[in-house]
């Protein structure tokens with residue numbers, strides 16, 4: 141076991157280009173065990189790409205990604221994924237499976253396998269926690285609204301009680317009340333289950349509800365990083381412009 | 396000067412296309428090896444395999460059956476026509492059977508299945524790629540090569556020979572119907588003639604071909620779908636490429652296999 145000082149996940153100078161497009165230009169970022177990190181930043185700055193690089197879904201060009209201080213080899217990544225959950229920006233539900241089979245995906249196969257009835261009961265319980273009734277359990281993803289799909293994706297991410305969770309825009313497309321429910325749920329997972337979470341969001345009320353630490357990605361680097369309490373007096377004009385949603389400022393809105 | 400640059404540009408274009416072709420062949424070969432390796436090792440997903448056998452085999456039955464029926468009938472007419480030129484009309488039953496079982500049953504069946512199954516596998520996996528469902532599988536500790544690709548390829552290799560066997564029977568039946576109803580063959584003699592001249596190795600060679608074609612059909616669907624480009628356009632291109640490449644590879648493999656089974 142590593143000591144408490146070693147971050148759970150650490151990125152050192154990670155860069156990634158798609159052709160001539162330099163998306164990440166040396167991202168340095170660390171998340172401690174049991175910490176909730178929120179990443180903010182303009183649309184298209186590479187927040188989702190950063191998560192996919194950590195997961196190895198997109199190979200990064202240079203830099204290092206460490207898990208508990210050790211480089212992430214494919215074997216260690218596979219072991220990490222066993223206690224991992226992710227909500228994708230677009231939901232990424234399996235449309236050939238019903239809602240409950242989506243949520244219980246991990247519980248129906250692999251090492252965490254349970255009997256079908258038990259897996260279903262667990263899935264229905266997770267659905268309840270994201271504000272969905274048992275009546276949606278037998279529907280198919282295509283029959284749900286966008287916000288409902290997102291919540292099913294969230295239920296799937298947390299179904300097997302993961303220790304590391306990534307949420308890509310968990311509250312986008314939800315009504316304000318439901319967004320509040322989801323914020324509370326994410327906070328609860330971190331505080332009560334001790335999970336380590338990285339959340340991407342554009343929703344400032346979500347940032348304040350979820351984050352221990354906030355990091356802002358801008359032009360391929362982490363522009364600012366600090367505790368959520370310092371968000372309002374960060375002293376960084378980029379962060380100020382972003383959190384207040386001003387069109388004028390150092391970040392050019394119209395290119 | 397401009398002549399030089401345009402020649403250079405031309406050569407560069409040929410070079411780039413050649414390199415791209417080599418890259419694609421290499422990538423396909425690696426994909427095929429990985430797919431087979433995953434199909435051979437556990438964990439297996441039997442429910443997934445069953446679903447795919449049903450989809451590839453059972454639901455292709457009408458298409459393959461009708462193809463065989465009409466082909467067998469037309470074959471009987473053509474062979475009668477050809478045979479009558481040197482008073483050898485009696486070869487109709489045996490040539491229909493050999494032609495169907497060794498060649499047309501497996502090849503035409505596989506082409507029909509390529510149109511149906513390669514396309515639908517490519518569209519399905521392509522959509523899953525584009526909507527990040529394939530990425531989601533990885534985050535759920537499930538290898539997409541194992542969960543998506545291996546069952547489809549196994550299912551096609553199992554289902555195609557079964558389809559070919561059905562197609563053999565229906566094709567011979569098509570020839571029989573035309574032979575008896577249209578060309579005036581004696582029913583008993585037609586069947587006896589078919590059975591007497593057909594060898595077991597005719598049947599097995601057709602079934603071996605069918606298994607190979609099944610592999611090609613599923614592999615092309617999976618490869619193009621799995622590596623689909625982004626957006627609806629990417630999926631559309633993956634689907635077209637899957638069908639076209641499956642058909643061409645079926646013809647090429649057919650010649651190679653016929654040559655190999657010819658000498659044995």
Ligand SMILES: Nc1ncnc2c1ncn2[C@@H]1O[C@H](COP(=O)(O)OP(=O)(O)OP(=O)(O)O)[C@@H](O)[C@H]1O
Pocket residue numbers: 158163181182183184185186187188189190229
């Ligand atoms: N597979 C890919 N191929 C090519 N370019 C890509 C790919 N994935 C992402 N990009 C590019 O990388 C950039 C960052 O994308 P990303 O999805 O990470 O943005 P984001 O910060 O998550 O934005 P948003 O807040 O809108 O979701 C975009 O400009 C996008 O066009």
Ligand SMILES: [Mg+2]
Pocket residue numbers: 187188189229308
């Ligand atoms: Mg994103």
